[in-house]
Amino acid sequence: MKTTRRITVLGTTALAGLAFAGAAAAQDDTMTIGITQNNVGVDSYQTTYEQAFENAAAELDNVDTIVLDAGGDVARQIAQIQDLIQQQVDAIIIWPTNGQAVVPAVRQAKQAGIPVVITNSNIAEEGFDFIASFSGPDNITQGSRSAEIMCDRFKEQGIETEAQIVQISGQPGYTTALERAKGFEDRLPEVCPEVTLVETQPGDWNREKSQRVMESFLTKYDDIDGVYAGDDNMGVGALNAAKAAGRAEDITFVGATNFAVGYEAMGRGEYWGSIYQSPVDDAEAALQTAIDVLNGAEVPFLNYFDTPKITQENMEEFDKPVF
């Protein structure tokens, strides 16, 4: 599986020249794609992503990959980008540890004629000139879809004129957390104008923390009809708290990034809905975007892969997430 992880100087001068011209990879040439990931091993999503990326690359004869991981360290990621530039790879995929800090390194890659694809979470706007494409989920759409799931459920229950909800958001400062919250908060008043979002607190992507936050919400508010959590991990934490307080039955739980625990809780009828985001799709989309860029195909600047709604009603259409 890890056969492709090697330091290669296959990218010959000729190939590099072609890449620079924007039309690389002749028929029997091998393209070398380097990737530096955010922090493999810190969570199941990123671990699965790496495996999926390596599997997808292993199936392609004409693609060599150099798979690196920054371990969550910005400085190490910048060094890795510079290493990949030195090795004259044909394209670099970056999962930014920090959307702002990697911009100068991305600029260096652009100057060296190496196209850069950003995966999963986008870099800061001032770096947009230096990248070929962003491949990843559209977190704003995810947030607004969660709002629609919540609203549709309230309409079924006939409480769309009075429902009160709370939100448990991801780690502040994280683009994903901000975008999901924004998508949700913007969409909710459009679809369900009379539903009130009474309070938002961060749960830091941590189930135990989310459980504590929800316990305080339950103490503070006698009437909670819905909980929107920035991911299912936190959503299940909130569900745990509500179950302990004997109030889970009255509450609609909606999350994002469907985790196995969320999927199972849906199966038990305790958790209403989420957004299905597969790390396998994420990894394959990133690799394909890089290959398309190298082949000179038209690639949208924001190349989103689809993350559909999943609820108790349609969950059979989806496999249980592996993470």
Added chain:
Amino acid sequence: MVAETKSEVGEASKPKRRVQGNAVVSVLAKQGILIAFALFMLGFALFSERFLSADNVMTVLRQSAIIGVMAVGVTVVVIGGNLDLSVGSMLSFSTVMVVDLHDKLGPELAIPVMLLATLCIGAVNGTLVGFLRLNSLIVTLGMLSAIQGLTLIYSGGQNVDIANQQGTWFAIFGRGQMLGIASPIVIFLGLAVLMHIVMAYTPFGRRVYAVGGNPTAATFSGIRRSRTVFLTYVISALCVGIAAIILGSRVMGSQNNVGQGYELQVLATVILGGTSLLGGSGNVLKTVIGVLILGFIQNGLLLLGYAYYVQWIVTWIVIILAVWLDVAAKRGRLLSPIA
């Protein structure tokens, strides 16, 4: 016990220098932590009618239990004159392990296996600090990152979950009740009382105070210093193991970094409880008050609608006040140490 004796000696020497301000300073210093606690409770109760409701108090106690159990162990280490910064990372490891083994071996085996592994980590800390006399800050800070790595290797980065959450008796520790009270509270308070008795009334407890207060004198008195320090780390690890059981049972799953940052919260509660970082003085039951202060601050700020980051800042202020009062008690005055 020893702590009490110490401050009495301190008071006896004070009147020579200053008489008037001393009474106030001394009361503030000795009971400062309780006064601060009372003020906090009063303040929050004024702004939120739900703050002192029975439900909420029980919630805070339950939420504080995990930090509290760990703080009991760390108090013993700190009284012995050392630090243990590896507890947060150990909590991640132990929780991941007990949850993972729950489905593989069943809870009756998962718990002892996890406790054994956790005690081994404590024994490594204890050997390095106790027998090899290495600096405890360096040893346990290094252990913090080593264990985080070990956790990731153990789990392969995957979250772990208990499949059958309804039918397992493992649920009793985090979700169940003992004697009509939520089990985490019973475990936490029971352990604190037990450890207080050990520290205050047994030869082992007196040895820990002696080693922490003056290692050289303790050695000359025939106390086996290395072994005593070693045992404090084993106790700390045991407490982490117990906390992991509560956490695993409460969440019925674990992330790899679930205990990240807990070491600082735990240390904060120990300092709030008035245990001196220099070793040799401190009190397990006062750590319980420290735990409650931290728990109620966090909960109170949430009820008032502040994000808990505000709590970190407030905690810092409270710790500085606690340390200041502690120092003031030793100096016999609030301000400059120079007359």
